[in-house]
Amino acid sequence: MRHPRVRARLIAAIVLVMLLVLSLAGCGGGSTKGAEGTSGTTAAPAGNGETGTQAPGFELADLTGKMVSSKEFAGKVVILDFWATWCPPCREEIPHFVQLQSKYRDQGLVIVGLSLDAGGAADVSPFAEEHNVNYPMLIGNDDVTKAYGGVNSIPTTFVLDRTGKIVKRFVGFTPPEVFEETIAPLLAATS
Numbered sequence: 001m002r003h004p005r006v007r008a009r010l011i012a013a014i015v016l017v018m019l020l021v022l023s024l025a026g027c028g029g030g031s032t033k034g035a036e037g038t039s040g041t042t043a044a045p046a047g048n049g050e051t052g053t054q055a056p057g058f059e060l061a062d063l064t065g066k067m068v069s070s071k072e073f074a075g076k077v078v079i080l081d082f083w084a085t086w087c088p089p090c091r092e093e094i095p096h097f098v099q100l101q102s103k104y105r106d107q108g109l110v111i112v113g114l115s116l117d118a119g120g121a122a123d124v125s126p127f128a129e130e131h132n133v134n135y136p137m138l139i140g141n142d143d144v145t146k147a148y149g150g151v152n153s154i155p156t157t158f159v160l161d162r163t164g165k166i167v168k169r170f171v172g173f174t175p176p177e178v179f180e181e182t183i184a185p186l187l188a189a190t191s
Contacts, residue, residue, distance in 0.1 A: 049149025051169060055080070055160050056147035060114070060138040063121045063128060068138055070164075077104075077186045078160040079111040079179060082140060082151045085127045086117070089173035090155045094131050096176035100183075101135045107187045108162065114140035116154060161186050 057070045083090035117123040145151040159168040
């Protein structure tokens with residue numbers, strides 16, 4: 001009689017481990033829709049989010065509702081992070097992005113968070129305030145995720161050079177030193 005209980009506990013433990021591994025690898029699935037009524041347009045997907053192609057343009061609302069164009073980041077090295085407040089690996093990356101933005105802002109780095117929270121600014125604003133986010137947070141939508149090649153798992157993060165070309169795409173949690181190694185030569189280069 002005890003055998004079925006042991007087997008059930010073993011299966012439960014295996015399922016728990018698998019869920020933990022999946023959450024550490026990245027938050028797949030879920031909605032990629034921004035807040036209701038949030039407008040956003042994207043340029044024609046120049047390279048559909050592929051490395052070596054021009055990054056698609058966009059215009060999205062920030063946390064105050066002001067529309068922000070990707071053109072505002074021209075000439076900067078950009079870390080473009082698709083994320084959500086409900087995603088553990090995304091949340092783990094945010095403090096590292098805050099530190100990178102502080103450290104490299106004067107050298108031309110801008111980190112841009114594209115939130116995929118269904119609740120939009122109502123979900124993101126308290127989180128951004130609590131974590132002292134020092135970079136632009138925009139409300140993403142299906143159009144921008146499609147323009148970037150279909151963001152199916154978060155965090156998904158793109159690194160763009162000063163000319164707006166996609167240099168790297170990272171899916172899942174990425175250590176801060178990897179981002180630092182990636183951006184160092186880009187910050188040293190002038191456009």
